[in-house]
Amino acid sequence: MNKHPDYLLNKISGPKDLKKLSIPEMEKLAKEIRTLILEKDAAEGGHLGPDLGIVEATIAYHYVFDAPKDKIVWDVSHQTYPHKMLTGRAQAWLDPNHYDDVTPFTNPDESPYDYFAIGHTSTSVALATGMARARDLMGGHENITALIGDGSMTGVLAYEGFNNAAIEKHNLVIVVNDNQWSIDKNVGGLVTALKKLRDSNGEAAENPFKAMGLDYRYVADGNNIQDMINAFKAVKDVDHPILLHINTLKGKGYSPALKDEEFHHWVIPFDLKTDKPLTPEKKPNPNTVATDVIKEQIKAGNKIIAINAAIPSNFDLDEIKDKYPDHYKDVGIAEQESVAFATGFAKEGGTPVLFENSSFLQRAFDQLSHDTAANDLPVVMMVGAGGISSESKTHLGMFDQVLISNLPNWIYLAPTNLAEEKAMMHWAIKQRKHPVAIKMPINDVPEGDDNKVIKDYSNIQYQVKPGKDVAVLALGDFYQLGAKVASKLNATLVNPVSANILDKDTLDKLAANHKVIITLEDDALDGGYGEKVASYLGNKGVKVLNYGQKRVYTDQTPLQ
Template sequence: MDTPILNTINKPADLKKLSLEQLTQLAAEIRHVLLNKVSQTGGHVGPNLGVVELTIAFHTIFNSPIDKVVWDVSHQSYTHKILTGRKQAWLDKDHFDDVSGYTEPEESPHDFFNIGHTSTSIALATGMASARDLEGKTGNVMAVIDDGSLSGGLALEGLNIASTLKSNLIILVNDNGMAIAENHGGLYEGLKKLRETNGQSSHNIFKAMGLDYRYVENGNDLETMLKTFKEIKDVDHPIVLHVHTEKGHGYEPAVDHKEAFHWHVPFDLATGKTLHPVTGETYTDVIHEQLEKEFTAGTPITAITAAIPGTYDLKRFGKKHPKNYFDVGIAEQESITLAAGQAKMGLRPIAFESGTFLQRAYDQLSHDLGINKLPVTIMVSGGSNSAGDPTHQGIFDLAMLSNIPGLTYLAPTTKEELQAMMHYALHQNNGPVAIRVPSNGVHSAPLADFDAHRMNVLHAGQKVAILGVGSLLPLAEEVQQQLDVDATVIDPRDVSKLDEKTLIDLKKNHQLVVTLEEASLSGGFGEKISRFYGNTKMRTLNFGAAKRFNDHETTAELWHEFKLTPEQIVTEIKANL
């Protein structure tokens, strides 16, 4: 049996001695190892399968890292990593966790930025190209940006500046007709016309910005990409290379189900079926039940997403109420300000966001919603202690949102609370209300005397009061059961404004208040509690995440480090009594 060609590739220079036939065989081998790993670990499937050939072609023709490539989002950089000395992380199961799912300079000199969010590559590349010119250096600079990322405002800002440069800059638009889900907006009608006319359509946003332009129809053809890269290497001006590829290329389930296989949990390689499907009720189901109640009752709701409909299964709502459903593409700023405009006209918009993406709209949350006191509801998912890479962190949303004046941030602990908070948010007129969707499994408990701004005392005890925020309320209850004192257990509900009456009442027969939050302690809920009691005899203990970007730690390691296990919390409480 012939030795796999991949075994001979340890650095990009090794590609240059291979024939087209050998490079084609290498592409097949890489596609095989990509699928073998992600089917076991989960990961970005479709984006990586779609760029195997153009990545091989880049590293064959160009000279990395002197010639630099910046991958937008970088979730499509698996082949790049394999070709730049990190193939062991795909060949050996014991090394599957050695590299992150995104580019990371700490791993390799061929990676230039930690990138896990979208629309950044063109702006970064303009900075690198301008610095190269000022320093009198040489080398190509290429930004690879997918068509879905073009809807982000920073991508357009980058294009605007790119057209002013007078030297080498290659902007490769990897156009597979998809973002995470399908694309939305007028920009994509223009790209579609360019594809249909082999790049000849007059509706060309790139030329309109003063950029040179070239179209490649089959970006999954290795010979075509090698020829194209050879022709544009060392170009002396900015050029857009518009390349049409197929998301999921080479794996039928990923081609047939492009959205589902953008990122996929472990799956059966033969069938594409999920190995461990989620069963039972989810908080997504709870949200949709309330949406239908509100819609049926005549509440003028709209549902808005920034290209993550799958996170909340929003197409379920969109199919029933298409006129009330808006997908703005990868543009969180637009999602918030669109909601502000709708609220000003009397609608009740709900923006469905990921906590780790919503930071891109901080200015809009503060100015367009907070200052204007507009009653927009914001659902926030992903609030949890997790690692894997530093770009997707679910611990900063609480500090970010709870400190915007006029914005209320609520943390439900049960499905009943979640629905009550949604109803409250959709019928109040005091300003924006964000709701932190619990990260744990669905919990249910009777709801009595609901007040969104009043702490819910679930058990009244003495000496110690334990406040469990959102998904950590079950942990608070578990700690209470293990203590040898009759501790009070409280569900805070509103994490942006303190219920001072309840906190003052605790001073009568408590000496220690404990806060548990699945979020950064810095700027978080616990700090607010500690500050409130600062000049009193009440002692406080705050448990939560450290202010840092978590990376390669496992979730279990993080929980132990942050002392978020019942045994550790009980020990700390006893030591402070």
């Protein structure tokens, strides 16, 4: 049921309706959009701060330009809730019964106003540049716009895009949404450059955009609809690449989001009256186990550093960031830099513990291979959010295991409980021979017993609970599922410990004494753990069944 039948938004079926509104009506519309973002995010979770901050710029864009003929590429696209509301999808915010009708990121399967499925950072300018060149060759004249910001400027592909955009011959509009944040605060030299431009109303001599040859304009208040309309009108149909730098306020309209931008970048369901999550965080958990180990190592005087790429809150790293700044490094949204930085740190004798989100890590594949693995350096990497999920297809965490475990020298460990995670971290930090990745559980796992877990993982040995006829090899946090299956079948239950190092002696024994071997893994099947087992046992005369995720992009698909 529509919660706000009196809202002006009900009359907006597309940008053509928006163009009929006056400035006061559009300001009213902006307030409605913010209310709806807050209500839906409170109920379901989602990106909050980025969407609250981009409302006026979105309204102004669709008022001035002629979408979908004119095209806009939203970087990361975690700030596109207002865009979706203004392009025929408002019911997904107005009516709780339709909350799940749209995906949280741009999606061409969902609307002609979306041009790519985008959920990762720094890609917009490169994509828009390719679109502009194709338009020119095909004789088109539509405006092509890339909107980048909210941390995306710290990713290297952004600069590759700027470098090539600057030499395009015809229309290309780049909007830099400068809200001074990514997920945490922006980091690096870019912070200084953008601040100088903001402080000088865009007049600072040190202008990195002009230095690359781009025409440059500045808007001091990107949350002023009239100013944004004027700015967009001034750049519309310009026959050369032009950059529009707009200063916006992340979290605008919701005071808790202004007081704590990091916490409100993305939220789980919360109480709008108290701003408190509806489901308190369970402790201990994989994050607290990892950070406790880091703190122990720091207090022991070890030369250790926790590294992440702009997502400290994803791993509860804020305490280390605040209390031990010399032992903490945030590289910004730049996974390639994070892996290379960690590798350099290891080369000089330090112990880097790199915290990476599974779906973001794929950006750094070259560094995982060329820099870390080829040099066989002892980087320790904690991989979070890895597993089969109901996320958008841009945020699936089912590829990290395949990416990492098929590279030489990497050891990929998969704990089945929190005590095992702790033991694996201690061993990985102590050993200095190879890079080690540890897959942090995403499913609920038991705490385990510190006295009953393996302490040395130099020689992978499977942990076996004997049964009959069928052996269930359940990797990582799928071990609990494996235990249920084994119990029903009176089967042998095996904890394989590692996603890529096989205990061949145990596999030989299992093959000799069982009719069927089942593998369970919380990851993609192709190139995964199960296929390694099946390949090794191919000539052993035992049937092997592999279960995991098929090689497909699921998109907001509920877990069965």
